[in-house]
Amino acid sequence: MASYVLPVLLLLCVAASASASPGLSPRFYARSCPGALDTIRIAVEEAVRNEPRMGASLLRLHFHDCFVQGCDASVLLNDTATFTGEQSAAPNVASIRGFAVIDNIKARVEAICRQTVSCADILALAARDSVVALGGPSWTVPLGRRDSTTASLSLANSDLPAPSFDVANLTAAFAAKNLSVTDMVALSGGHTIGDSQCLNFRDRIYNETNNIDAAFATSLKSICPRSTSSGNSSLAPLDVATPTAFDNKYYGNLLAKKGLLHSDQVLVNARGGVGGLVRRYAGSPARFGKDFGAAMVRMGNVSPLTGSQGQIRLICSRVN
Numbered sequence: 333m334a335s336y337v338l339p340v341l342l343l344l345c346v347a348a349s350a351s352a353s354p355g356l357s358p359r360f361y362a363r364s365c366p367g368a369l370d371t372i373r374i375a376v377e378e379a380v381r382n383e384p385r386m387g388a389s390l391l392r393l394h395f396h397d398c399f400v401q402g403c404d405a406s407v408l409l410n411d412t413a414t415f416t417g418e419q420s421a422a423p424n425v426a427s428i429r430g431f432a433v434i435d436n437i438k439a440r441v442e443a444i445c446r447q448t449v450s451c452a453d454i455l456a457l458a459a460r461d462s463v464v465a466l467g468g469p470s471w472t473v474p475l476g477r478r479d480s481t482t483a484s485l486s487l488a489n490s491d492l493p494a495p496s497f498d499v500a501n502l503t504a505a506f507a508a509k510n511l512s513v514t515d516m517v518a519l520s521g522g523h524t525i526g527d528s529q530c531l532n533f534r535d536r537i538y539n540e541t542n543n544i545d546a547a548f549a550t551s552l553k554s555i556c557p558r559s560t561s562s563g564n565s566s567l568a569p570l571d572v573a574t575p576t577a578f579d580n581k582y583y584g585n586l587l588a589k590k591g592l593l594h595s596d597q598v599l600v601n602a603r604g605g606v607g608g609l610v611r612r613y614a615g616s617p618a619r620f621g622k623d624f625g626a627a628m629v630r631m632g633n634v635s636p637l638t639g640s641q642g643q644i645r646l647i648c649s650r651v652n
Contacts, residue, residue: 355638356474360453365445372454375437376461379430384576387462388526389430394459395522395631396428397452399509400488402635404480405451407488408434408648421488426565427529431649434458438648451648452477456632463624466525468578471625474632478642481651495532495593499602502595509634515627517599517609521620524582525575527567528592530556536594543597545589548572552592568592583614 361368380387397407400418407424408431409417418424434454441449453475464470493505506516534556537549555566569575570592571582582596587610591597599610613620643652 353474353633353636353638356476356633356636358472358474360475361445361449365441365448367444368441368449369457371440371444372437372457373461375433375440376458377465379433379436380462380465384466385525385527386430386433387466387576387578388522388570389428390433390455390458390462391522392526393428393430393434394455395519396424396488396492397455398631398634399492399505401480401482401484402637403452403456403477403632404635404637404642405455405477405645405648406480406483408451408455409480409483409651410649412650415483416485417483418485418488421485421492423492423494424488434648442646447644447646450477450479450642450644452479452636454648460628463578466576466578469621469625471628474629476636476638477632478637478639479645479648479651480637480642493595495528495595496535497595497598499598499604499606502598503604509631511627511630511634513604513606514609514623515630517606517613518620518623518627519631520596520599521580521582521613521624523570523593523596524580525578526570527575528570529564530566530568531560531564533568533592533594534558534560536592536597540594540597543589548590570596580613580617580620583610583620586610587614 376390393407397403397405400406407418407428411417411420419428434451437454437458438451441454456473456475456477460471460473491505491508493502497505502516503513506512533552536544537552537556538558552568555568571585572590573581573585585591586597586600589597600607646652
């Protein structure tokens with residue numbers, strides 16, 4: 333098994349082909365806060381070392397942020413008496429996590445550079461550093477995002493791809509963010525780490541008998557009962573082969589009909605090159621790593637606030 337885990341990706345640094353959005357630059361903090369990137373990386377490495385699952389959680393926070401009104405740290409805003417944010421949206425409630433880790437990173441960065449580094453940039457860097465900490469590729473992160481002063485519960489409910497989506501729904505959701513089919517399939521590979529709740533895969537293991545490995549389904553039924561009134565929060569790994577290593581085994585799982593979510597498994601037999609990309613990534617760790625890094629850069633370019641827009645929050649969970 334160890335020989336198949338991404339040996340190339342352990343050292344691969346992706347020179348992403350996607351260009352940064354106007355106002356973003358990898359060297360944005362080179363003068364204003366030269367220690368920021370190392371501070372963030374060290375904090376992420378500590379968090380992932382303490383709990384490997386946290387790497388997936390931090391990657392997911394960045395994804396759930398960017399898909400809702402752009403990469404602006406809106407997902408981090410807590411509800412108040414007069415404000416309802418995104419954390420209680422159906423795709424997020426009792427699901428997204430890692431907020432305490434982000435708070436810890438922000439406090440460390442504030443200690444060396446007050447009100448300089450945005451929470452949105454911390455999310456982008458923490459996602460990259462989490463992937464690297466779990467053995468995956470690195471990529472250059474364009475920086476200079478600013479933080480929103482608003483969030484959108486309705487957009488979180490409407491814009492985040494659901495685990496029940498078919499390929500047409502997935503393609504439309506990614507296209508709405510100016511992300512390509514290649515981006516969609518590559519970013520889906522983020523499911524090589526992390527877990528999902530029973531309520532997200534119950535229908536698949538009981539009703540998709542023709543598109544799921546029988547033994548795989550049986551093993552999941554032991555933690556995910558058919559009844560919708562119990563076991564909803566039981567967790568299963570998104571990648572049954574190497575759940576805490578960032579590699580390309582996710583795609584091999586799909587070829588073996590062992591994708592956990594419906595939205596994962598439907599990629600295999602899809603037309604329009606989607607199925608071909610699954611097979612390509614299953615057979616080439618280096619190609620997956622390169623495309624994943626480039627797709628992460630493009631996702632990080634989704635509608636960032638720059639210049640004088642928004643603010644630099646002092647605490648990520650609330651506006652200044």
